[in-house]
Amino acid sequence: MNKVRASNPLLDGLIPYDPKYIPARVMLSANENPQSIPEPVLKAVLDRLSGLDFNRYPDPLANDLRDAIAQVEGLDRNNVLMGNGGDELLFDLALAWGGAGRKMLNIPPTFSVYKANAYLTGTDVVDVPRRDDYSIDEQAVIDRLSAGDIDFAIITSPNNPTGTVASRDFLIRVLECTDALIMVDEAYCEFSRQTIAPLVHEHKNLLVLRTFSKAYSLAGARMGYILADPEVITEFVKVRQPYSVDAVSQAIALEVVRNRDLFQDRIDRIIEQRGVLAEGLAAIEGVRVYPSDANYLLVRLEGIDAGEVWQQLLDRGYLVRDFSRSAGLENCLRITVGLPEENEGLIRALAQILKG
Ligand code: PMP
Numbered sequence: 001m002n003k004v005r006a007s008n009p010l011l012d013g014l015i016p017y018d019p020k021y022i023p024a025r026v027m028l029s030a031n032e033n034p035q036s037i038p039e040p041v042l043k044a045v046l047d048r049l050s051g052l053d054f055n056r057y058p059d060p061l062a063n064d065l066r067d068a069i070a071q072v073e074g075l076d077r078n079n080v081l082m083g084n085g086g087d088e089l090l091f092d093l094a095l096a097w098g099g100a101g102r103k104m105l106n107i108p109p110t111f112s113v114y115k116a117n118a119y120l121t122g123t124d125v126v127d128v129p130r131r132d133d134y135s136i137d138e139q140a141v142i143d144r145l146s147a148g149d150i151d152f153a154i155i156t157s158p159n160n161p162t163g164t165v166a167s168r169d170f171l172i173r174v175l176e177c178t179d180a181l182i183m184v185d186e187a188y189c190e191f192s193r194q195t196i197a198p199l200v201h202e203h204k205n206l207l208v209l210r211t212f213s214k215a216y217s218l219a220g221a222r223m224g225y226i227l228a229d230p231e232v233i234t235e236f237v238k239v240r241q242p243y244s245v246d247a248v249s250q251a252i253a254l255e256v257v258r259n260r261d262l263f264q265d266r267i268d269r270i271i272e273q274r275g276v277l278a279e280g281l282a283a284i285e286g287v288r289v290y291p292s293d294a295n296y297l298l299v300r301l302e303g304i305d306a307g308e309v310w311q312q313l314l315d316r317g318y319l320v321r322d323f324s325r326s327a328g329l330e331n332c333l334r335i336t337v338g339l340p341e342e343n344e345g346l347i348r349a350l351a352q353i354l355k356g
Helices: 039-050 063-073 085-097 113-120 138-146 168-177 197-201 230-239 247-258 260-282 306-315 340-355
Strands: 080-083 103-106 124-127 152-156 181-185 206-211 224-228 287-289 296-301 332-336
Touching (some): 063 080, 085 206, 085 224, 085 230, 138 168, 152 168, 168 181, 260 287
Parallel strands (some): 103 124
């Protein structure tokens, strides 16, 4: 027989998430760290890997890593769960707290993966849109959660792609107004120097998502984690893939956690460069730069099609992220903060394109 039965009808017309990965000379599109891990960490990783039993399955829960992270956060192993990147844990969230007849509160424009996961798990999405300046409509979120029918919410701080942080006061009000599980996605929190993680002790409905992909230079190794009450972690363990976190990534991440002090200077430099980039871009006529506490800047172009500008930047070797056709982000590009010379080059290239 040369035919195949149809897939799940949910997939009809579903457009897969497209990270728009295009190799370019200067990669400023995926909010990666512009530098790989520091040399001493690389050496320690290679040592560790040379002694690894590649024939054995990894520790399914990566307990050494959980312990190391728990120690950093002042928590217990049972408050921590590792995932194959934050992405896996986002999917697990939709599996564990979503599903048919259940509701997720979303605050767009934000990371589009949340909605895609909701869709795949049959979860209804309740949108509470951000204001024009991308600040959260705090009262609208509280009011909607207070209605009592939301099962979980995701609040991204700093938000991707807008760079906006959610205030601590607001997050506390949210945690107190509902028993919905509140995920605070802190994928970029090292660049805002703000975290809500210490409140995991006090709020059973708080779930913090972190990743090693950004500040800790490990986008290639795929490692993320959640911090939450042990009862919440137990539910995630029920839906996760048993061996999703491979032994190689565990070994790498363990060395990164142990040597995390070596990353601090690099993070500080990215924060400093964010200011330089923002200033340089804002000085170009027709470019509006939104304030950002992350390692990227959202810019809106005036009087010119941002999609065309995106292509012209790529022609010059600069890959940035084109959001110009995304709802609420019309004519916007997102630019990752790179190395000083990359940022300078990008500013120059954009200025030339807009002038000419
Ligand atoms: N949350 C946000 C807001 C992100 O931008 C990303 C990466 N694009 C993730 C989570 C997941 O990152 P990773 O899977 O690389 O850990």
